[in-house]
Amino acid sequence: MRKTLALFIFVLFIHQQHATAAQGCLVGELVYVTKSSTVIDDLLQLLGLPPGYSGPTEPRIGSCVNLNMKVWTTTSSGCRACPSGFKVELINLKLVAVCDTTPTNGSVANSSIIQCSLDDYSWALGAFCCSFRYVRD
Numbered sequence: 001m002r003k004t005l006a007l008f009i010f011v012l013f014i015h016q017q018h019a020t021a022a023q024g025c026l027v028g029e030l031v032y033v034t035k036s037s038t039v040i041d042d043l044l045q046l047l048g049l050p051p052g053y054s055g056p057t058e059p060r061i062g063s064c065v066n067l068n069m070k071v072w073t074t075t076s077s078g079c080r081a082c083p084s085g086f087k088v089e090l091i092n093l094k095l096v097a098v099c100d101t102t103p104t105n106g107s108v109a110n111s112s113i114i115q116c117s118l119d120d121y122s123w124a125l126g127a128f129c130c131s132f133r134y135v136r137d
Helices: 002-013 038-046 118-134
Strands: 023-027 030-035 052-059 068-081 086-091 094-099 104-115
Touching: 023 052, 023 068, 030 104, 038 052, 038 086, 038 094
Parallel strands: 052 068
Antiparallel strands: 023 030, 023 104, 030 052, 068 104, 086 094
């Protein structure tokens, strides 16, 4: 019985999901996660503009799944978000990065996976531990 309890605690508290960090453009509470192509980013850089990102979007703080949640934290770098994506067009014999809507300025954000609060699961842990009161070795 003690081995079962030790295994349960190990799985509950020690298990962590490994994930690679991603970058996106945080605008308000939404993160645009698709980075523009290298050609468009080079063009934006030549124009003196920050890198571009487009949809789809994710919330800044994700929901708790398998005791883990994705959280986006901002950096000091700026970015521009275009929901439909940037396109390269030739206007007056010049290459220009164009957005169908008005691009929005934001901050480059990095994603990280953190563990959810165990307060949501305390009732299950308490019930599991109480079940050992009536079991003898």
